[in-house]
Amino acid sequence: MQKYSVFSLIKNAFSNHQNWEVAWKDPTPKSEYDVVIIGGGGHGLATAYYLAKEHNIRNVAIIEKGWIGGGNVGRNTTIIRSNFMYDANARFNEFGMDLWRNLSQELNFNVMFSPRGIINLAHSDAQMNAYARRGNSMRLNGIDAKLLDRDEVKKLIPMADFSDEVRFPIFGGLMQPSAGTARHDAVAWGYARQADDMGVDIIQHCEVTGFDVVNGKIKGIRTSRGDIKAKKVGLCVAGSTNILAEKLNMTLPIETHVLQACVSEPVKPLLDGVVTFGAGHFYISQSDKGEMVMGGDLDGYNSYAQRGNLPTIQHVLTGGLALFPFLSRLKMLRTWGGIMDMSMDGSPIIDKTHIEGLYLNCGWCYGGFKSTPVSGWTFAHTIAQDQVHELNSELRLNRFSTGHLLDEKGLGTKTWIG
Amino acid sequence: MLYIKCPYCGLRAQKEFSYGGDATVKRPNINEEVSTEDWDNFVYMRKSPRGKHVELWQHIAGCRQWIKVQRDTATHEIFQTAKVTEEIR
Numbered sequence: 001m002q003k004y005s006v007f008s009l010i011k012n013a014f015s016n017h018q019n020w021e022v023a024w025k026d027p028t029p030k031s032e033y034d035v036v037i038i039g040g041g042g043h044g045l046a047t048a049y050y051l052a053k054e055h056n057i058r059n060v061a062i063i064e065k066g067w068i069g070g071g072n073v074g075r076n077t078t079i080i081r082s083n084f085m086y087d088a089n090a091r092f093n094e095f096g097m098d099l100w101r102n103l104s105q106e107l108n109f110n111v112m113f114s115p116r117g118i119i120n121l122a123h124s125d126a127q128m129n130a131y132a133r134r135g136n137s138m139r140l141n142g143i144d145a146k147l148l149d150r151d152e153v154k155k156l157i158p159m160a161d162f163s164d165e166v167r168f169p170i171f172g173g174l175m176q177p178s179a180g181t182a183r184h185d186a187v188a189w190g191y192a193r194q195a196d197d198m199g200v201d202i203i204q205h206c207e208v209t210g211f212d213v214v215n216g217k218i219k220g221i222r223t224s225r226g227d228i229k230a231k232k233v234g235l236c237v238a239g240s241t242n243i244l245a246e247k248l249n250m251t252l253p254i255e256t257h258v259l260q261a262c263v264s265e266p267v268k269p270l271l272d273g274v275v276t277f278g279a280g281h282f283y284i285s286q287s288d289k290g291e292m293v294m295g296g297d298l299d300g301y302n303s304y305a306q307r308g309n310l311p312t313i314q315h316v317l318t319g320g321l322a323l324f325p326f327l328s329r330l331k332m333l334r335t336w337g338g339i340m341d342m343s344m345d346g347s348p349i350i351d352k353t354h355i356e357g358l359y360l361n362c363g364w365c366y367g368g369f370k371s372t373p374v375s376g377w378t379f380a381h382t383i384a385q386d387q388v389h390e391l392n393s394e395l396r397l398n399r400f401s402t403g404h405l406l407d408e409k410g411l412g413t414k415t416w417i418g
Numbered sequence: 419m420l421y422i423k424c425p426y427c428g429l430r431a432q433k434e435f436s437y438g439g440d441a442t443v444k445r446p447n448i449n450e451e452v453s454t455e456d457w458d459n460f461v462y463m464r465k466s467p468r469g470k471h472v473e474l475w476q477h478i479a480g481c482r483q484w485i486k487v488q489r490d491t492a493t494h495e496i497f498q499t500a501k502v503t504e505e506i507r
Contacts (some may be wrong), residue, residue, distance in 0.1 A: 163484055242467070243468050252463065255466045256466045301489075302466055305492055310419060346460045380455070413461060
């Protein structure tokens with residue numbers, strides 16, 4: 001494979017960039033694979049990459065209904081963080097942070113990981129206490145956390161509304177300085193290119209229509225491009241999890257909801273890291289192009305439409321204006337939606353299933369992007385070794401019936417309440 | 419914007435309503451032995467179909483009644499609404 005570097009860039013400039021190798025091939029599906037991964041998003045591509053790299057399993061296919069990176073990995077707001085309170089989530093995502101830090105070098109693809117910090121704002125004494133507790137939990141798990149008072153927040157985001165008239169004054173905030181953002185598309189493409197180079201077949205525009213299960217064991221899948229035999233099958237399909245589960249006669253603790261995000265026109269750099277509003281549904285960061293990238297909460301009803309409705313955008317931006325009044329002068333560039341596999345406790349599931357050879361990776365809610373590397377890493381381990389890794393040992397499917405929930409936000413089973 | 423026809427008040431904007439989830443989930447009978455699996459199914463397991471979905475909404479900024487709505491989860495089209503005691507078929 002051609003290595004991407006400044007020298008290859010210069011070399012290809014002489015031929016008007018007409019002679020670059022294709023980054024990944026477009027193979028016809030073979031009749032049989034050792035492992036088939038359904039879903040060519042970030043998690044599926046990362047899983048295939050780590051299967052090949054860490055476990056030397058290279059007879060692998062990724063089956064994607066649309067095109068790779070066209071789902072949530074291309075629709076998220078690119079935030080990477082590990083500011084979790086529960087040990088299982090904190091350890092899992094902090095391991096992921098280590099993978100992020102070296103990802104551009106490892107993939108020979110600039111994923112533009114930029115650890116500029118995330119600030120969760122607090123607007124009451126009670127919220128400050130809760131953040132102090134969460135910060136302490138994070139530090140006990142070796143994650144950097146800093147409790148900021150009002151003046152420290154003001155130094156970092158002076159453009160926020162610090163006047164006396166505001167309904168929700170800023171009391172302070174919790175900061176994870178090592179959190180940040182990355183270029184989401186590059187993550188998908190980087191993993192795809194390396195996986196393809198190691199022999200993984202990336203099969204796009206191929207929809208899974210059914211499964212061959214004999215005596216409780218997976219034998220293969222049926223697709224719009226023919227039947228494919230497989231010893232093992234992994235599901236990484238986020239918002240389509242319930243659809244495929246139905247074909248397997250499985251019911252899961254997952255509901256599918258639509259989440260919207262939006263970007264403004266590009267402006268000069270003014271916001272360094274990520275800021276979340278603690279008194280409403282709103283968070284914001286600024287992209288490298290200068291656009292203000294904003295999001296908030298789910299539209300609030302079951303949906304498979306990759307688009308939402310205006311009232312939610314209006315609700316989110318009302319919160320945005322309360323925090324950053326300057327936003328009122330910006331034009332909105334675009335809004336879009338993605339469909340979220342909302343688990344009943346807000347934490348993901350990476351596990352084996354009752355069907356031998358079928359593995360499940362789902363329930364990412366609205367936070368799947370940050371876990372892309374660690375999700376792929378642990379899912380590849382779970383598939384290759386046929387057992388969960390220590391890191392995903394608490395992200396089991398049976399935790400709902402045993403009561404070992406990871407309810408980080410403590411919201412109960414109303415998945416649409418943010 | 420969704421427009422939902424409240425069976426008590428007529429057609430109103432989505433902003434007046436609050437969502438209540440899948441209306442087909444049945445709570446296990448009281449005063450009977452309930453297995454862990456039945457509780458699990460009632461509390462956590464959801465079909466979340468793509469297509470027609472019967473769901474609960476509350477007309478929270480109106481008559482405050484709970485209602486049933488049959489809606490397409492792929493297109494957001496609303497086919498039918500009914501009082502919570504009525505059946506949607």
